[in-house]
Amino acid sequence: MTEKRAAAQDIPETAGASREPSAGRWNRNFRLFFVARTVAVFGDGMVPVALAAGLLGAGRPGSSVGYALAAWIGPFAVLVLFGGVLADRFTPRRMMILADGLRLVGASVLAVSFAAGDPSVWVVYGLSAVSGVGAALFQPGVASTVPRIAHDVQRANAVLRVCEALMTMAGPAFAGLVVGLSGGAGAVFAANAATFAVSGICLFLLRLPPAGEPVERGSLLAELVDGWREFTSRSWLWGVIAIWTVYGLTVAGPMLPLTAVLVTETHGSGTYGVLMAVNGAGSAAGGLLAMRLRPTRPLAAGAVALLGVVVNLLVLGLDLSVPALGAGQFAGGAAFAFWLVMWSTTVQTHVPPDALNRLHAYDVSGSLLMMAAGRALAGPVAEAVGAGRVLLAGVVVMLGVVGVMLGVRPIRELRRVG
Structure with missing residues (x-):
């Protein structure tokens, strides 16, 4: 349907070259x-x-x-x-x-x-x-x-x-x-x-x-298929999203409902509301940090930052004091915000304009479905083995997620554009 594009290669591309x-x-x-x-x-x-x-x-x-x-x-x-x-x-x-x-x-x-x-x-x-x-x-x-x-x-x-x-x-x-x-x-x-x-x-x-040179369009189905080809042609892109499906199912999905249950039952709904505000403050701090730091390898830097999520899972799973829970929420919020900026910027600067919307849609759809499944399974699994154990298992999974992202060469070595 479409011509082969330079975007189909696993090399950095300055997608912004056609934008002014x-x-x-x-x-x-x-x-x-x-x-x-x-x-x-x-x-x-x-x-x-x-x-x-x-x-x-x-x-x-x-x-x-x-x-x-x-x-x-x-x-x-x-x-x-x-x-x-x-x-x-x-x-x-x-x-x-x-x-x-x-x-x-x-x-x-x-x-x-x-x-x-x-x-x-x-x-x-x-x-x-x-x-x-x-x-x-x-x-x-x-x-x-x-x-x-x-x-x-x-x-x-x-x-x-x-x-x-x-x-x-x-x-x-x-x-x-x-x-x-x-x-x-x-x-x-x-x-x-x-x-x-x-x-x-x-x-x-x-x-x-203009977003670039006009591209010949086919049917909706043909463009979905073409978007899938664009998606699978970049090992760093599909690699991160494949890893993220595991994260969404086992960590991100269960973490929100289990945090709400554990904190509310132990410390009350008021404390839960305060902790969510602390998480938001951490997200703002992570965004501010991302304004200052410009790592040469953004995905590797973002993966290291995700260790802050490990801290959050650990203090929740061990049911530590409220100040410790607050520190964990702040660290988790900051870590995830920093990762999101690194990830978003990488995708937006390495993917050409005519494919970016479709590739972003694949990213959002896959992540959302896995997180929804994780939230649905969180309750039954927590009832069977305990919410604390599910969160501590998430610590192990999260360490594995960080380790795999740093171990996969196309992800670890992808360089910043611009």
């Missing part, structure tokens, strides 16, 4: 994209609080909240691959604007439904699914937009990561405050809808340079 972002990190396009991402992540953080307040407040069982969140994540995991193809075909900016429009409609209808009374759970599930479709259309375009709006891709990713960490903390806190003041979920969903409106307007105002 405006000078300066805080140019007009970057400011608009920064605001769009900031308000969108802030809005996403409100959703679990709003769903819990609305459904539980209406007398629905706790399982209904889980089903509503599953109705979001299901379409997202399934359709994100097609979102990558559509972003390549119709441009990421258009797909992200469409996605914000879909999510604006979904959140607005939820706001009206909860404000008017007690909506059917099936209405809530359906509108959550609409938001999941919107997220699937939006997410692939994020990866390819950053290199087109910033000369310094690593610092741009770090700035965005710091902002996302702060908004991840602020979103739920704001939602809780609104629920307390208004007494319902309708006002939270109205605020959530407003964030998508602001994001869509900012993206509409973007003026992006």
Whole structure:
């Protein structure tokens, strides 16, 4: 379907060569994209609080909240691959604007439904699914937009990561405050809808340079297959993601629910909330560190940083004191944020523009599915052997993940571009 590209080789490529972002990190396009991402992540953080307040407040069982969140994540995991193809075909900016429009409609209808009374759970599930479709259309375009709006891709990713960490903390806190003041979920969903409106307007105002030479397009299926070829042609890329599927299933998936259970049962929900805020602060610190450090081998440096996640798993598994748990959460948040900046920057600078959206979609889809499976299995396995043992087993797995990434030559020796 397509011609062979230099991108199909395991050699560093300057994907940014065809892009001409405006000078300066805080140019007009970057400011608009920064605001769009900031308000969108802030809005996403409100959703679990709003769903819990609305459904539980209406007398629905706790399982209904889980089903509503599953109705979001299901379409997202399934359709994100097609979102990558559509972003390549119709441009990421258009797909992200469409996605914000879909999510604006979904959140607005939820706001009206909860404000008017007690909506059917099936209405809530359906509108959550609409938001999941919107997220699937939006997410692939994020990866390819950053290199087109910033000369310094690593610092741009770090700035965005710091902002996302702060908004991840602020979103739920704001939602809780609104629920307390208004007494319902309708006002939270109205605020959530407003964030998508602001994001869509900012993206509409973007003026992006061409992403490169026009590429001949085939059918959706043909482009999915071509994206798979691009994906498997880079041993460092598929190697990291293959390792990450193990991490998602055995560490990242179980860690969140087991942390919530262990900390809440032993120290109370207030302590859990504080620890999650500490984790967010650690993420911000990791992003700030990624602004300063520019390792020659970014994936190797990111792998070493992931030892901070080992510290977090260890203090959780051993059920240490609250200060130790706080130190572990900070270390884990900082480590993971630093890794994400190294990984995102590597992908964005080594993959050509015409394949980036599809490859990012494969990455997101695989990681999300494995983490979802890990979360589903965490409860039954923890009941059988104990949550602490599952987390301590995660220490061994995490050490193996770091060791394998440092041991695989294409991953360890991949050099920074630019």
